[in-house]
Amino acid sequence: MNKLLNILLILIILGYAGYYFYKKPKYTNGEKAPQFSATLIDGSSFELKDLEGSYVLIDFWGSWCGPCRKENPELVNLYHEFKDASFKDAQGFEMVSIAVETNEKRWKSAIEKDLLTWKYHIAQLERFKSPIVSQYGVKEIPTKYLLNERGEIIGVNLSAYEIAEMLRRRM
16 A cells, blocks of 8 residues: 555656646746747837847736736836836836737737736737747746846746846846
8 A cells, every 4th residue: 555655646746847847937047038020019020139238028928817917017017117217237128028819809908908008019829839939938827038138038937026126126
C-alpha cells in the first residue's frame, strides 16, 4: 500500500511540475523582446521597435477573461500616471494591448467600456494560435511583459502595483 501511495505522490508532483513548465512564460528578464508588427484597432501599422526609447508594457488579455477585465482599471491608472513621465533612461511609458480573441465586436466594446485610452490595441482573432500570441508563447491570460527603453524584458507577469513601483524607481 505504501508503494502505491509513493507512486501516486510522485505522479502528482510530476503533474504539477509539468503544468508549471507548460504555463511558464516563454521569455524572462534580461531577454530581448521578440519584434513583431501588426495592425492597430484604427487600421494603422505598428511595429514594436517603434516604441524603443520608452518603457513598454505588453499586455496579453481578452474581453472574455474575468481576471483581465478586473485588472483593467489598475492598468488604466498605471497608464495615466506614467504615459508622459520622464525617466532617467527613457522618455514615457506606452502600453500595447494584445487581445486573445475570436470576436472583434466584443473586443472593441471591452476597450470602450473599460476606458482603455492608449492607442496600441491589437486583436489576435485566433486566440492562442494567433501569430503574436504563439511567438511570445502565451498559454494563459493575463500575461504581461514590461520592457525597458532598449526593448529588453525587465518584468514578467508583474502586478500594476509592482510595475508602478519599478517605474517610480527609474524617475
